[in-house]
Amino acid sequence: MYGLNTLGISLVRADFEPKGLIPLHTHPRATELITVLEGTIYAGFLLPAENIFKSCLFSKILKPGDVFVVPQGLVHFQYNVGRTNAVILASFNSQNPGFVMIPNIIFAVYS
Numbered sequence: 458m459y460g461l462n463t464l465g466i467s468l469v470r471a472d473f474e475p476k477g478l479i480p481l482h483t484h485p486r487a488t489e490l491i492t493v494l495e496g497t498i499y500a501g502f503l504l505p506a507e508n509i510f511k512s513c514l515f516s517k518i519l520k521p522g523d524v525f526v527v528p529q530g531l532v533h534f535q536y537n538v539g540r541t542n543a544v545i546l547a548s549f550n551s552q553n554p555g556f557v558m559i560p561n562i563i564f565a566v567y568s
Contacts, residue, residue, distance in 0.1 A: 462552065463552070464552065465550065465551060465552055466548065466549065466550060466551070466552060467487075467548070467549045467551065467552050467553070467554060468546060468547065468548050468549070469546075469547045469549075470544065470545070470546055470547075471535070471544070471545050471547065472542065472543075472544050473496065473498070473535070473536075473537035473542060473543040473544070473545075474537065474542055475537055475539060475540055475541065475542065476536075476537060476538075477536070477537040477543070478534070478535070478536045478537070479534060479535045479536075480534060480558065480559070480561065481532050481533070481534050481558070481559035481561075482532070482533065482534070482556060482557060482558045482559055483530055483531060483532050483533070483555075483556075483557045483559070484527075484529065484530070484549065484551075484554040484555050484556060484557075485529070485530050485554075485555045485557060486529070486551045486553060486554050486555045487529055487549035487550050487551035487553075487554030487555070488526065488527065488528055488529045488549070488550050489526070489527040489533070489547050489548070489549055489554070490524060490525075490526050490527075490547065490548040490549075491519070491524065491525045491526075491527065491535065491545050491546075491547050492522075492523075492524050492545065492546045492547075492548070493519045493520060493521050493522065493523050493524075493543070493544075493545050494521060494544040494545060494546055495521055495541075495542065495543055495544040496521070496537055496539045496541055496542055496543025496544060497518060497519070497520055497537065497538050497539035497543060498518070498519045498535055498536065498537060498538070498539075498543050498545060499516065499517075499518050499519075499535070499536045499537075499538045500516065500517060500519055500525045500527075500533070500534065500535045500536075501514055501515060501516025501517070501533060501534060502514075502515055502516075502527045502528070502531045502532060502533035502534075503515075503531060503532045503533070504531065505531075518538060532559055
């Protein structure tokens with residue numbers, strides 16, 4: 458959005474099909490504010506601890522009009538748990554929040 462250039466903020470709209478997922482990722486330079494416009498979204502972030510096995514998951518099922526804040530740099534996700542399409546509007550307090558995807562392979566289980 459050209460009107461936001463140099464204001465230190467940015468926006469993104471994400472459309473989800475049923476069971477649509479934005480997998481684990483982080484924004485190293487911004488806090489994210491998620492607003493649900495349509496559908497039902499399960500969103501959450503991990504609060505790290507010194508011992509990785511004691512990290513805490515903060516999550517919530519969000520309906521239209523609900524807001525969820527993800528602090529800067531924390532690993533998080535969004536998942537459409539509804540049977541219909543869902544739409545979110547994500548706002549960032551940086552015009553360049555960054556996007557770092559967490560590789561799925563770190564969760565692989567080998568037998």
